[in-house]
Amino acid sequence: MANLKEVRIRITSVNSTRQITNAMKMVSASKLRKAQNAVVSMRPYAQKLHSIMQDLSNDLDGSSDEGVYAADRGEHKVLIVTITSNRGLCGAFNSNIVKSAVNLIENKYSAQYKKGNVSLLSIGKKGADGLISSGYKPIDIITDIFDHLTFENTVPIAEELMQLFVSKDYDKIILIYNQFKNAAVQILQEEQFLPVVDTVEKEADTKVEVKANYIFEPNKAEILEALVPKAIKVQLFKALLDSFASEHGARMTAMHQATENANEMLKNLKLTYNKARQASITNEILEIVGGAEALKG
Numbered sequence: 198m199a200n201l202k203e204v205r206i207r208i209t210s211v212n213s214t215r216q217i218t219n220a221m222k223m224v225s226a227s228k229l230r231k232a233q234n235a236v237v238s239m240r241p242y243a244q245k246l247h248s249i250m251q252d253l254s255n256d257l258d259g260s261s262d263e264g265v266y267a268a269d270r271g272e273h274k275v276l277i278v279t280i281t282s283n284r285g286l287c288g289a290f291n292s293n294i295v296k297s298a299v300n301l302i303e304n305k306y307s308a309q310y311k312k313g314n315v316s317l318l319s320i321g322k323k324g325a326d327g328l329i330s331s332g333y334k335p336i337d338i339i340t341d342i343f344d345h346l347t348f349e350n351t352v353p354i355a356e357e358l359m360q361l362f363v364s365k366d367y368d369k370i371i372l373i374y375n376q377f378k379n380a381a382v383q384i385l386q387e388e389q390f391l392p393v394v395d396t397v398e399k400e401a402d403t404k405v406e407v408k409a410n411y412i413f414e415p416n417k418a419e420i421l422e423a424l425v426p427k428a429i430k431v432q433l434f435k436a437l438l439d440s441f442a443s444e445h446g447a448r449m450t451a452m453h454q455a456t457e458n459a460n461e462m463l464k465n466l467k468l469t470y471n472k473a474r475q476a477s478i479t480n481e482i483l484e485i486v487g488g489a490e491a492l493k494g
Contacts, residue, residue: 201477204470211466215459221286222452225445229380232442236377243435250393250428253421266359266425267393270368274314275306276361278390280374280440281324283340287448290375293385295327297373302333346441348434355430362391374436375443381450383443390432
């Protein structure tokens with residue numbers, strides 16, 4: 198049985214760890230409320246805007262400024278954008294993104310990768326670290342966006358991605374991120390960012406294609422010129438908001454579990470300490486009694 202000093206040291210250490218994990222849980226819970234409100238408020242607008250853009254993608258002329266974002270050039274050159282966090286201690290939040298990116302490279306785009314036509318761009322330090330550990334070096338690492346996550350700060354990143362597509366550096370750009378559902382659940386998403394894809398809804402029974410009809414004012418050209426680039430930028434901003442809220446949800450859950458584990462460990466250590474202390478007291482009593490009997494003899 199461990200001696201009393203060793204057990205006391207372990208109890209002190211575990212108690213300090215419990216205080217840290219509990220504090221981190223509270224901080225993440227506070228940040229989660231703000232991030233959750235932001236993504237919940239943004240999601241309906243972003244989804245509707247993206248849906249309208251997808252409905253109109255067939256009407257885009259590939260030669261026009263806005264039509265270039267819908268140009269389908271195949272999958273010869275692919276850019277995979279991973280969205281992770283800058284800090285760890287959030288369970289499998291970051292590792293799932295890295296695994297998804299590696300799986301895409303090794304399976305779906307293995308032929309392109311062997312030709313050097315697959316690149317990675319990492320938004321978040323932990324994603325970059327994971328990719329490098331897996332043997333894949335990102336062409337760029339963006340780590341400062343989450344310090345001030347606003348639409349204005351997201352626009353330069355979106356414009357850079359849009360320019361890479363327009364200049365034909367890449368034929369397809371894919372976003373991999375965690376979509377926020379609740380504090381305990383994050384849904385891994387592999388979303389095509391560019392080119393804009395046409396979405397055709399089909400009724401389950403009749404199998405009839407359903408397309409929305411729009412009235413354009415002042416005219417279709419001006420509407421598309423303003424709508425398409427903005428919708429693409431909003432799509433990236435929504436993905437970043439989702440990832441940011443998911444990060445705090447995952448960290449809060451992980452730190453809650455760590456705190457519970459520390460509580461259980463403290464319970465066991467205190468039981469061990471009490472047993473060791475009781476054994477020590479019993480031994481001392483036996484020694485005293487033995488000494489007294491020896492003196493009588």
